[in-house]
Amino acid sequence: MSFAVKLVPVQEAYDDLLNRTLSRISCDLGRLIYLASTRDYNTGNYYHEGLASRFSPEVARKALEIAHRQAFYKVSSLSLEVLANDLEVYLRSSRENPQEFLRTWQKLEPYRVTIPTEVNLTVARLFTSNLRLSLAILRFRQEQSH
Amino acid sequence: MIGTSSALIGAVVFLLLILVWIRADSSSRRLPSVLDTWLPDQDDAAEVCPPEFVAQIFSGQDLAFILRLESPDLKRHFFRERNAVALFWVQQTAAVIRRIMRRHLEASRLSADIEFAMEARIFLQYAKLRLLCAVLFLLIGLAGPQKLHAIALYADRLTQRIGNVLREFESGVRTREMDGA
Numbered sequence: 001m002s003f004a005v006k007l008v009p010v011q012e013a014y015d016d017l018l019n020r021t022l023s024r025i026s027c028d029l030g031r032l033i034y035l036a037s038t039r040d041y042n043t044g045n046y047y048h049e050g051l052a053s054r055f056s057p058e059v060a061r062k063a064l065e066i067a068h069r070q071a072f073y074k075v076s077s078l079s080l081e082v083l084a085n086d087l088e089v090y091l092r093s094s095r096e097n098p099q100e101f102l103r104t105w106q107k108l109e110p111y112r113v114t115i116p117t118e119v120n121l122t123v124a125r126l127f128t129s130n131l132r133l134s135l136a137i138l139r140f141r142q143e144q145s146h
Numbered sequence: 147m148i149g150t151s152s153a154l155i156g157a158v159v160f161l162l163l164i165l166v167w168i169r170a171d172s173s174s175r176r177l178p179s180v181l182d183t184w185l186p187d188q189d190d191a192a193e194v195c196p197p198e199f200v201a202q203i204f205s206g207q208d209l210a211f212i213l214r215l216e217s218p219d220l221k222r223h224f225f226r227e228r229n230a231v232a233l234f235w236v237q238q239t240a241a242v243i244r245r246i247m248r249r250h251l252e253a254s255r256l257s258a259d260i261e262f263a264m265e266a267r268i269f270l271q272y273a274k275l276r277l278l279c280a281v282l283f284l285l286i287g288l289a290g291p292q293k294l295h296a297i298a299l300y301a302d303r304l305t306q307r308i309g310n311v312l313r314e315f316e317s318g319v320r321t322r323e324m325d326g327a
Binding site for chain 1: 196217
C-alpha cells in the first residue's frame with residue numbers, strides 16, 4: 001500500500017517535469033544535459049527547486065533520477081545520423097561559436113558527466129563513442145561547407 | 147611431407163589467431179572511455195546489456211550513414227570506435243555469464259537434489275556461450291561488428307536464456323528451502 005502511495009507523486013512529479021520543463025527543450029541531448037545538471041556533483045543527489053516545492057525534495061529527486069536515466073537511454077539509442085543532427089540542434093541553441101564549441105567538446109568531452117550512475121557499462125561506452133563520432137561528423141560537415 | 151606442411155599451416159594459423167587476439171585485446175583496452183576512470187557499483191554495472199543496444203552496436207545502419215559521407219578518416223574513426231564498443235560488449239557478456247555461473251555453482255553446492263540432466267544442459271549452454279564470445283572476440287577485428295550481427299544477437303539471446311534458467315533454478319532452491327524450514 002505504502003509503495004503505491006509513494007509511486008503516484010513520483011509519477012505526477014515526472015509528468016510535471018516533462019510538461020513544464022523538458023518539453024521546452026528542443027533536442028534530446030539538451031534534455032539530457034539539463035537533467036544531468038540537476039545532479040549534485042558531490043553527492044549524486046538530484047535537486048530542482050520548483051519541483052521540490054510543488055511536491056517534496058525526495059519525490060522530486062526520484063522523478064529527476066528516473067527522467068535522467070530515461071533521457072540517457074533515449075540518446076544512447078539514437079542512430080549516428082540522428083544523434084549528429086541532434087547535436088547540431090544543441091550547438092545552434094547554445095549560440096556559441098560552432099568551431100570553438102566543437103574544439104572544446106572534443107578536447108574536454110563534457111558529455112561524460114551526463115552519464116547517470118546506474119546504467120549498463122556497454123551502453124555508457126556506446127554513448128561516449130557515438131558522441132565522439134558525432135563531433136567528428138559535425139567537424140567534417142563544417143570543413144566541407146568552407 | 148604432407149604431415150610437415152599441415153603442421154606448418156597449423157602453426158601459422160595458430161600464430162595468426164594469437165596475433166588477432168592480442169590486437170583485439172589491445173584495441174579494447176586502448177580506447178579512452180569514461181569507464182576507464184569512473185566505475186559505478188560493480189553489481190549494477192555488470193548487468194546484461196539491453197538487446198536493442200546489442201542490435202544497435204552490431205547493426206549496419208550507422209556504417210551505411212558513414213559510408214555516404216565519403217570520408218576515409220571518418221570511416222577509420224568509425225571502425226575504431228565501433229570495434230572497441232563491440233569488444234567491450236563481448237568482455238562484459240563473458241564477465242556476466244562467469245558471474246552467473248559462479249553464483250549457480252555456489253547454489254548447487256548447497257542444494258540437496260541436483261538434477262544431472264539440467265546441470266549438463268546449463269553447462270553445455272555456458273560452454274557454447276563462452277565459445278561464441280571467443281569467436282566474436284577474434285572476428286570483430288577481422289570482419290567488423292556489422293558482419294557478426296546474427297552471431298552477436300544469438301549470443302545475447304543465449305545469455306538471457308541462461309540467466310532465466312538459473313534464476314528459475316535459484317527461486318526453486320529457495321522455495322524448497324522455505325518448504326523444508
